[in-house]
Amino acid sequence: MTTPSSTSPDDAHLNGRSVDAGSTGNEPAGEAPLAAAAGGWHRAGGADLTQPKRRKRRKGGGGWGSGNREAAMVPDAEFSSYYGRQIVKTPTWKNPEVPLYLFLGGAAGTSSVLGALAEFTDRPTLARNAEYVAGAAALGSVVLLIDDLGRPERFLHMLRVFKPTSPLSVGSYILSPFSAFTSAAAGFRLLELAPLLKLGTKVLPFLPALARFFPGARKASAIAAAAFGGPMATYTAVLLSNTAAPSWHEVHTELPFVFAGSAMAAGGGITMALTPVAEAGPSRKTALTGVALELFMVNKVEHGHGLLSEPYHEGKAGTLMRAAKKATITGAAFTALLGRTRVGAVIGGTLLAAGSVMTRMGVFEAGIASTKDPKYIVIPQKERMAARKAGEAVAEDEARSVVR
Amino acid sequence: MTTVSSASPSLEGADSRNRLFGPLPDVSADAGYEEDHPSRVGFFTDTSVCIGCKACEVACKEWNTLPMDDSNGVLGQMGMSGMSYDNTGQLGANSWRHVSFIEQSRSVDLPMPTIGMPGADRHDHGHDHGANAISPQADSVLSAQTSVLNAEALSEFDPQTSVTGGDGGTQIRWLMSSDVCKHCTHAGCLDVCPTGALFRTEFGTVVVQGDICNGCGYCVSACPYGVIDVRKDDGRAFKCTMCYDRLTDGLQPACATACPTQSIQFGDLDELQARADARLATLKSQGVETARLYGRDESDGVGGVGAFFLLLDEPEVYGLPPDPIVTTRDLPAMWKAAATGAAMIVGVVASSFLGRRR
Numbered sequence: 001m002t003t004p005s006s007t008s009p010d011d012a013h014l015n016g017r018s019v020d021a022g023s024t025g026n027e028p029a030g031e032a033p034l035a036a037a038a039g040g041w042h043r044a045g046g047a048d049l050t051q052p053k054r055r056k057r058r059k060g061g062g063g064w065g066s067g068n069r070e071a072a073m074v075p076d077a078e079f080s081s082y083y084g085r086q087i088v089k090t091p092t093w094k095n096p097e098v099p100l101y102l103f104l105g106g107a108a109g110t111s112s113v114l115g116a117l118a119e120f121t122d123r124p125t126l127a128r129n130a131e132y133v134a135g136a137a138a139l140g141s142v143v144l145l146i147d148d149l150g151r152p153e154r155f156l157h158m159l160r161v162f163k164p165t166s167p168l169s170v171g172s173y174i175l176s177p178f179s180a181f182t183s184a185a186a187g188f189r190l191l192e193l194a195p196l197l198k199l200g201t202k203v204l205p206f207l208p209a210l211a212r213f214f215p216g217a218r219k220a221s222a223i224a225a226a227a228f229g230g231p232m233a234t235y236t237a238v239l240l241s242n243t244a245a246p247s248w249h250e251v252h253t254e255l256p257f258v259f260a261g262s263a264m265a266a267g268g269g270i271t272m273a274l275t276p277v278a279e280a281g282p283s284r285k286t287a288l289t290g291v292a293l294e295l296f297m298v299n300k301v302e303h304g305h306g307l308l309s310e311p312y313h314e315g316k317a318g319t320l321m322r323a324a325k326k327a328t329i330t331g332a333a334f335t336a337l338l339g340r341t342r343v344g345a346v347i348g349g350t351l352l353a354a355g356s357v358m359t360r361m362g363v364f365e366a367g368i369a370s371t372k373d374p375k376y377i378v379i380p381q382k383e384r385m386a387a388r389k390a391g392e393a394v395a396e397d398e399a400r401s402v403v404r
Numbered sequence: 405m406t407t408v409s410s411a412s413p414s415l416e417g418a419d420s421r422n423r424l425f426g427p428l429p430d431v432s433a434d435a436g437y438e439e440d441h442p443s444r445v446g447f448f449t450d451t452s453v454c455i456g457c458k459a460c461e462v463a464c465k466e467w468n469t470l471p472m473d474d475s476n477g478v479l480g481q482m483g484m485s486g487m488s489y490d491n492t493g494q495l496g497a498n499s500w501r502h503v504s505f506i507e508q509s510r511s512v513d514l515p516m517p518t519i520g521m522p523g524a525d526r527h528d529h530g531h532d533h534g535a536n537a538i539s540p541q542a543d544s545v546l547s548a549q550t551s552v553l554n555a556e557a558l559s560e561f562d563p564q565t566s567v568t569g570g571d572g573g574t575q576i577r578w579l580m581s582s583d584v585c586k587h588c589t590h591a592g593c594l595d596v597c598p599t600g601a602l603f604r605t606e607f608g609t610v611v612v613q614g615d616i617c618n619g620c621g622y623c624v625s626a627c628p629y630g631v632i633d634v635r636k637d638d639g640r641a642f643k644c645t646m647c648y649d650r651l652t653d654g655l656q657p658a659c660a661t662a663c664p665t666q667s668i669q670f671g672d673l674d675e676l677q678a679r680a681d682a683r684l685a686t687l688k689s690q691g692v693e694t695a696r697l698y699g700r701d702e703s704d705g706v707g708g709v710g711a712f713f714l715l716l717d718e719p720e721v722y723g724l725p726p727d728p729i730v731t732t733r734d735l736p737a738m739w740k741a742a743a744t745g746a747a748m749i750v751g752v753v754a755s756s757f758l759g760r761r762r
């Protein structure tokens with residue numbers, strides 16, 4: 001099953017029939033002049049070319065027969081497809097579970113690094129909050145990831161092999177130790193609270209005897225967690241990019257930096273909101289640098305890839321991306337201007353976290369959208385073929401002139 | 405802990421560029437099989453002789469006991485797709501063969517200097533091509549295929565290239581093509597599967613092990629052809645196995661056995677490739693200028709496929725991607741970017757602790 005929604009009559013219409021319906025107003029494509037390369041064949045009863053949605057058909061574009069096949073080289077060109085159906089499958093990953101997983105992984109990753117460093121720079125409250133955030137978000141990540149499986153009870157099958165070619169395999173080997181160490185650090189902290197220690201002693205009577213080791217164990221766990229924090233925040237970008245979803249794959253060298261920026265904005269923002277301003281300086285700076293990186297890289301993703309940037313502007317994805325930008329910029333402004341007041345820090349941090357969630361959701365939706373329309377497969381791939389051909393021709397020419 | 409990727413050696417050294425994509429002379433050996441493994445098998449689907457009977461679809465459903473679904477892949481549903489005679493709609497977890505139907509027309513009274521009536525010149529060329537690539541010691545299946553490929557009768561009654569009909573000099577043809585998993589040389593699905601459920605068989609094909617798959621769905625997103633999918637009520641991924649169970653018993657896949665026109669030919673891949681080249685030459689000589697092989701080129705983005713096609717129009721007309729590239733080709737660049745990003749986070753956080761307190 002491709003798209004859960006494609007069963008609705010509306011979507012079936014979009015997927016299957018709108019092509020024919022859309023062409024009824026045009027002259028029979030059979031009367032158009034014929035292009036030799038295609039042998040003059042076109043879909044009977046209408047054009048076999050799929051029109052870009054919501055765009056007016058160009059004059060004279062009567063099908064392949066128009067001799068206008070190079071038209072496929074410009075972004076809003078017509079192209080052929082099989083009844084307008086999608087070519088690659090839409091990812092089966094759940095929404096909003098998976099975008100939330102991306103967000104939590106980023107927030108947890110950054111927080112773990114913040115927490116570990118705060119431990120050693122005499123910022124006890126920041127360390128405590130960052131460790132709690134990292135532990136809770138990491139556990140949330142594990143739950144979301146398991147929930148996304150078709151067979152959740154087989155989660156541990158992820159750990160029966162290690163495959164560098166599978167980002168999900170690599171990710172499992174990042175998430176497992178990361179969540180173990182972050183929850184250990186948070187756990188030791190909880191045990192340092194008197195009531196909880198009393199509760200724990202009921203189950204494990206030897207706990208008080210070990211209590212003097214807790215701070216050391218906590219610090220060690222925090223450092224170990226921080227070692228996996230960075231990868232935890234960025235591997236998820238590879239997870240999305242290493243697919244056939246055209247708008248994810250196309251931005252594969254930029255998405256890790258979008259996610260890194262978004263992770264710093266979220267992790268910095270959340271810990272800043274929870275921590276007294278006197279200790280929250282590093283969170284503020286991290287968040288602001290993250291915002292700058294995120295905005296810069298998102299701009300590249302949104303504008304640098306022609307047709308494949310389009311899904312980042314349109315529909316649900318576009319709405320989310322725009323909202324994300326607004327929240328992120330407003331949050332950054334609060335942080336920079338009022339971040340040294342408690343209220344300003346809370347508002348700024350909340351907005352930054354919200355921006356990060358929406359960025360992940362927008363990126364997720366854009367990739368999904370790019371699988372649903374065959375134009376995102378056909379047009380860039382035809383361009384790629386044409387460019388290759390042109391390149392070969394140039395190379396041949398050069399070879400010939402060298403010989404001469 | 406073992407590594408079972410089609411390409412994982414690439415990340416461990418030796419010629420990293422060529423292990424993630426490009427030609428691979430022996431896929432099974434690359435996956436770790438001993439030298440005496442069987443030769444790589446495949447399908448050559450010659451769509452020029454397909455009559456759209458869907459015998460392959462039915463044989464596949466029967467043999468593999470696949471549940472019914474509609475053209476959008478909804479389990480237990482039946483319905484008309486509105487797409488010609490195609491109510492299967494797509495490949496997916498429950499349809500491992502899919503016959504596509506495209507009705508096309510063209511005007512025949514227009515000047516077409518290079519095309520001519522298909523088959524019009526067949527009496528000059530028809531005998532020279534087709535069978536020459538096939539070995540003389542062919543078994544009975546092979547000779548039947550040979551006779552189909554070489555038969556004068558075929559171009560005489562070829563349902564797709566020589567039907568003249570309609571009015572006012574309009575010519576009609578049907579394109580029919582039985583699509584299937586390509587069993588790629590560099591299979592995206594196999595590369596990304598985190599559990600090792602997807603594996604390369606000794607025959608060079610790509611198969612999911614149902615008892616390992618945990619339904620993560622990564623393969624679904626990674627296939628450049630949109631072949632594999634997760635079955636809703638089951639949760640696991642399913643796709644064509646090239647009848648792995650039949651192959652191990654020395655039988656042909658069900659679809660190839662059922663195909664009445666030898667449109668689906670099963671055999672050793674190198675032999676099929678030679679046969680396909682000959683068939684293409686025959687068609688070209690008969691004036692079918694638009695004939696082309698799809699997936700035959702071993703230097704393409706997936707290193708060539710195990711199940712390739714002879715098409716009569718552009719691939720996208722059949723719903724196939726025109727220039728598929730295995731997504732893992734770019735994986736080293738992605739890991740590099742991710743590692744840089746991760747280092748950046750640590751660097752930024754660390755430097756934020758420097759300087760003025762507060």
Ligand code: SF4
Pocket residue numbers: 585586587588590591592593594610626627628629630631632643
């Ligand atoms: S066609 Fe798709 S499902 Fe089949 S082997 Fe290739 S990548 Fe895997």
Ligand code: SF4
Pocket residue numbers: 593596597598599600601602612616617618619620621622623624640641
């Ligand atoms: S759904 Fe199954 S076969 Fe596909 S990648 Fe995940 S574990 Fe592998």
